Structure formats: C-alpha cells, structure tokens
Amino acid sequence: MSSSTTLSHVAGPGPWRGLPALLAAALWALTAVALAALDGHVDIANLAMLVVLCSALSALCLPLWASMLASTAAMVAFNWALVPPRGSFGVQLPQHGVLLGAMLGVNLVIATLLASLRRRALQAQRLADHAEQARDWATALRDSPQADLASLTEALHDRIRGTLGIEARISSIRLLGTLPRSNDDSGLDTTHLHHQEADSREGLWLCLRQSRAMGPGTGWHDAQPAWYLPWRARQNSHGASRISHPTLTLLPPAEQEALRVHLQSLCDQLGAHLAHAQATQAEQQAREQAQSQSVRNALLAAISHDYRTPLATILSAASSLIEQADRLSPGQRLTLATTVHDQTRQLARLTDNTLQLARLDHPGVQLRLDWESAEDMVGAALNRVRQRDPQRRVRARLEPGLPLLRCDAVLLAQLLDNLIDNALAYSPSEAPVELLVRRQANELVLAVRDRGPGVPPAQRDQIFTVFQRGEAAQGRGAGVGLAVCRAIATAHGGTLKLRARAHGGSSFEAWLPVPDTPAPPSAEAHADTEGPA
Incomplete structure (x- = not known):
C-alpha cells in the first residue's frame, strides 16, 4: 500500500521535511551564489529572473506556506542586497518597486498553482489506490465463495488497516441469522469485538440496526471519535465495524469524506457478498425442498398406481374363493390361493423397497452392523x-x-x-x-x-x-x-x-x-477370562 493511501501524512513528518527541504535550501543557496557572481555584470531585472526561477523550483519541494515564506524572504533579501540604495529596504527608482512587487506576485502565484497541482495529484493517486483496493477486495470475495465469516472479517480488517495504517483499531459484529430484537448477543457473532469496549457494542448494534453510518462527518453522532460503518446489502445490513485512528479527526473534511466513502464501500462489498451467499443458500434449500416434495409426490403416485393391480387381483381371487368355493375344484382353489400369495408377496416387496428407500435417503441413518x-x-x-x-x-x-x-x-x-x-x-x-x-x-x-x-x-x-x-x-x-x-x-x-x-x-x-477382520482372542486371554481351575 502506497503512503498516499494512509494517514501518516497527518501525524508524521510532512513532505517538506527531510530530503525535499534540503533540496530547496540547496537551490536557494546556489541562487545566492549565482546572484553574487553576476552582480555588476547583469542588470537588476535579469537578476530578479533568477530569483523567480529559484522560487518556482523550490515550490516543487515545499508546501504552500513554506514556499510563500521563502519567496517573501527572498524578495526582501534581494531588495536589501541588490536594489539601490543597497543596504536599505527603500527603492531609488519607481520601476524598482514595480519589479519587486511583480517578482513577489509571480512567486506567490507559482507557489499556489504548484501546491494545487500537487494536492490534486495526491487526491488522484489516492482515488486510484482506493479503486485498486476495491477491485482486489471484490476479486478476493469472488474467488472465496465458501469462506467462513471469521476469515472474511479478518480479510476486511486487513484491508482497512492497509488503508489507515497499523495504528487503526477495528471491532466488528456479524449477524448469525435474523436481526435480534434487542442489543444482546443473541443472534450476533461478537468474535471480533473487544469486550473492554462497552460503548462499541452499543454503537455497533445501533449502526447495524439502523443500517446507517455514524461518526465524524456522517451527520449522525458526529461527536464520536470513531466511525461506525454497516455492512450494507440491498435489503439490510449483515454486520458492522467500528474504525478508529488517532489522527482520524485531524483530516480535512474533504479527505475525511473520501476516506470514509472508500471504507464504506469495502464494508458494503462484504455485505453484498454475504447477502448473495445467503440468497444462494436459501435458493439451494428451496430447490432441495421442492425436489424432495416432488420425489414424495412421485413416490406416492407410483405406489398408488403399482398397488392398484395386485390389490385388484387379490380382491378378485379372494372374492372367487368366498363366493364360489363350493363350485371350484381343488386345483382352481389352489390356483386362486397361489395368486393371492404371489400378489401379496409382491406388495410386501414393494412396501419394503419404498420404506428402505425413504429410510436410507434420510441423512445420518444408522445401520445395524x-x-x-x-x-x-x-x-x-x-x-x-x-x-x-x-x-x-x-x-x-x-x-x-x-x-x-x-x-x-x-x-x-x-x-x-x-x-x-x-x-x-x-x-x-x-x-x-x-x-x-x-x-x-x-x-x-x-x-x-x-x-x-x-x-x-x-x-x-x-x-x-x-x-x-x-x-x-x-x-x-x-x-x-x-x-x-x-x-x-x-x-x-x-x-x-x-x-x-x-x-x-x-x-x-x-x-x-472389506474391513479388517477382528483378531480372535488369544489362548492367554481366554485362559485369563476362565480364571484358575
């Protein structure tokens, strides 16, 4: 993660410290040497152009306030050392006053424009980094559809810390099912919630319940020192995160808003992923239930159809035996009885098959082994x-x-x-x-x-x-x-x-x-069970 995407520039040394500041000082020193060397050989207007050039170059290294201060100091020193009468802050000719004013104005305009360009470039780089991080997060969610909630929450925390820096402190809660009616722990996963933060629990629950961000710059509980961001989906939220950083409230409002929007987008991506996974699971369960119901209906239809023929045959044979017993020969009665026996056995076999199929298709069936x-x-x-x-x-x-x-x-x-x-x-x-x-x-x-x-x-x-x-x-x-x-x-x-x-x-x-056959008991073990004679 590049430094432009962290908050280190707010609390730590700025870009005008260190090597850039040394480079600007070297430029001014070199310009001073050049002015001294050219004094008396070049007119004062051309010497002023050297000061303007040095001011423009140093503005690339210094912040706006430092660049303006250096340009003003350079103009005063130029007036003292090179503008007649030398050794004073007065001017001998009116055009010298115009020259000093123009030189200072050009320096200030250049410093302002360069500072604005530097700020816009920094914002563009930050937006590009945020977009890249959002794409990487979307790819990670897409490539891990079966990942558990704990690992997804840890991955979200890692990406937030990558944006804010290692000093960021993050707590999260997640829904285990439907939204609970109260802010107790029932229905919530508080694995990533620091138990010593009692106010965090209340804030996270409220954020999750309302599906609304709160904290600095959100327009809701702005006095809070941390952001509370929900994991929003289309219908509701599936979790919430509390994000705090020592320098969070020191950011300018525009940068603070851009950073919060980016972190909210990361949370929303996780919320949408969880909603999609939940919908997929519900769809799968509904499909399985529909298939199970279809199988049951088909089974009942098949059984009723296949029961009808043997039952009709049994009924016909039994009726003949009852109503025409005195007119039937022994052979005919045996034939009818055999028919009843065979058809009854067929019904019993069909019943056994159906019952066993229903039993064995049930999950967790126990066999009598x-x-x-x-x-x-x-x-x-x-x-x-x-x-x-x-x-x-x-x-x-x-x-x-x-x-x-x-x-x-x-x-x-x-x-x-x-x-x-x-x-x-x-x-x-x-x-x-x-x-x-x-x-x-x-x-x-x-x-x-x-x-x-x-x-x-x-x-x-x-x-x-x-x-x-x-x-x-x-x-x-x-x-x-x-x-x-x-x-x-x-x-x-x-x-x-x-x-x-x-x-x-x-x-x-x-x-x-074929499992391993248990070894028969040894003679010594058998003798031990028998005991002494």
Whole structure:
C-alpha cells in the first residue's frame, strides 16, 4: 500500500521535511551564489529572473506556506542586497518597486498553482489506490465463495488497516441469522469485538440496526471519535465495524469524506457478498425442498398406481374363493390361493423397497452392523428364491476363502433379493441367472448376472435413479428396486455398478469394502477370562 493511501501524512513528518527541504535550501543557496557572481555584470531585472526561477523550483519541494515564506524572504533579501540604495529596504527608482512587487506576485502565484497541482495529484493517486483496493477486495470475495465469516472479517480488517495504517483499531459484529430484537448477543457473532469496549457494542448494534453510518462527518453522532460503518446489502445490513485512528479527526473534511466513502464501500462489498451467499443458500434449500416434495409426490403416485393391480387381483381371487368355493375344484382353489400369495408377496416387496428407500435417503441413518459370512447370506438368498423359482434358474458361484463383511444383513438380503428378482423378471424363462461372489483387492463383489435384453447405453447412467425403468420394464413395478439397491450399497460405503456382458445380458455388481477382520482372542486371554481351575 502506497503512503498516499494512509494517514501518516497527518501525524508524521510532512513532505517538506527531510530530503525535499534540503533540496530547496540547496537551490536557494546556489541562487545566492549565482546572484553574487553576476552582480555588476547583469542588470537588476535579469537578476530578479533568477530569483523567480529559484522560487518556482523550490515550490516543487515545499508546501504552500513554506514556499510563500521563502519567496517573501527572498524578495526582501534581494531588495536589501541588490536594489539601490543597497543596504536599505527603500527603492531609488519607481520601476524598482514595480519589479519587486511583480517578482513577489509571480512567486506567490507559482507557489499556489504548484501546491494545487500537487494536492490534486495526491487526491488522484489516492482515488486510484482506493479503486485498486476495491477491485482486489471484490476479486478476493469472488474467488472465496465458501469462506467462513471469521476469515472474511479478518480479510476486511486487513484491508482497512492497509488503508489507515497499523495504528487503526477495528471491532466488528456479524449477524448469525435474523436481526435480534434487542442489543444482546443473541443472534450476533461478537468474535471480533473487544469486550473492554462497552460503548462499541452499543454503537455497533445501533449502526447495524439502523443500517446507517455514524461518526465524524456522517451527520449522525458526529461527536464520536470513531466511525461506525454497516455492512450494507440491498435489503439490510449483515454486520458492522467500528474504525478508529488517532489522527482520524485531524483530516480535512474533504479527505475525511473520501476516506470514509472508500471504507464504506469495502464494508458494503462484504455485505453484498454475504447477502448473495445467503440468497444462494436459501435458493439451494428451496430447490432441495421442492425436489424432495416432488420425489414424495412421485413416490406416492407410483405406489398408488403399482398397488392398484395386485390389490385388484387379490380382491378378485379372494372374492372367487368366498363366493364360489363350493363350485371350484381343488386345483382352481389352489390356483386362486397361489395368486393371492404371489400378489401379496409382491406388495410386501414393494412396501419394503419404498420404506428402505425413504429410510436410507434420510441423512445420518444408522445401520445395524455385524460381522456376516457371504456364504450364509447367499445360502439364505437361494432358499428364499426357490419359492418363486421352481425351475432353479438361479445358480451361485462363490470364490473360496471369502472374508467376513461388516454389514446390515437385512439390508444386504434385500439387495440380493431385488437384484435376483430383477434378473428373473427380465430374462428369458429358460435363461439361467448367476449369483457370483468374489474378492477384488480390498472389496467384495456381489454380482447378479443374467442373459436378458440388457440395458441400452443411453439408459445406463439413469437406471439406478428412482422411478427410472427400461423400455422392457414398462408396466412392471414402480422403478424403486434398483434405487434401493444403490442406496443400500452406498450406505455400506460401496457402489452399485452395471456392466454389459459380452454375449448379451447385464451384470449388476455391488462393490462393498472389506474391513479388517477382528483378531480372535488369544489362548492367554481366554485362559485369563476362565480364571484358575
């Protein structure tokens, strides 16, 4: 940060001190030597031009008051030493008086113009620095959309100190939610508020509440020794900062106003950024709620549609059994009872899938984990599938030496049942279905393979999405089975993949992580638990 953007020029040495002042003194000394050397060889008018030239050059180094003082002193010394009668402040000829007056007037005009140009250049440089700082601050806010409030507040303080200097003292409060009704700490973040400043808390809260700057030059509580600047956005403020500096009130009104406007713009940029982040978060929450509501509505519509057919079938079969029992043969009654049984099982499976999908999609779901054997889970799945697979199309193949799985056995059983039922439903009646279990590095793969029509490439990315069904699945189920399988695999830290088989069909594979199996208790530990004989 350049010195033109700080307040050091108010309290510290000015630009007329040090090297510039020495340079001006050297110019006047050189001019005095030149006047002495040229005295008697050049007329008095030309000697006066040397004084005017030196006055103009020294005005580049001195402030206005010092330049005027030096020019006046030079004119008096010129009159004493070179204007006849020499050694007095009188003038012998009228034109000499005109010469001295013109010389002094030109010197004063030059000093005034140069001081004005220097002041305007300083203001322009300060405005350029402020604009550059505002651009850098906007870039920093844009490049850190996920930054927390504490780091953003610290960044704002750093930029304010870069403008005012290290002597600046800054305190801030931030809104955590909605604006509190009172000036207590509820709803406010006071991390960057110095607790020893009781009046700062009141001033910051009032500034935040009113969304209005106060302090010197603001027209509101001008007697305050510090500025209170809100972090304004379009609707309200999201925080406020108290900014104090030992030389703040010593600035000229114009410079004080320009500096306050710049600091307010930095605060407003942060307020607009926080408002945008808040709006983005609210929009995201609204979108998620709308999507969740849409999913619930679609789920209810799909369930009601897919419940209707089996319920109608069950009702028809049950009515036939009740009303025509004496006219039905044993075979017909068995057929109707089987229909009721199958359709009821289909309803139960649909209900289980729906409930599990709703449960697993809920954040923070807890699984009932235990160590399970892959062989036991596959055997149980085969026993269940035999009831609906009298042709025994399902064949299992397990790799020897499979590790134990830390899993929820009920959920994995549902995953296997869904994948097997899906393969049986969409495969030719004579085609086999293979259940393969193998280990791949640190994962256990549960694969259900079929020889069905497969899934078109355009639908493979969406096949695990709820309510998505392939072309061959029209009219079959609600489209939640594979979505439940994916949710179960994800809940166990794994993934569910679809791989097209080389000679037709699909392979649905659940890749589950294999944790380290706990070591069995040692013989010594077992003996210790048994105790002495």
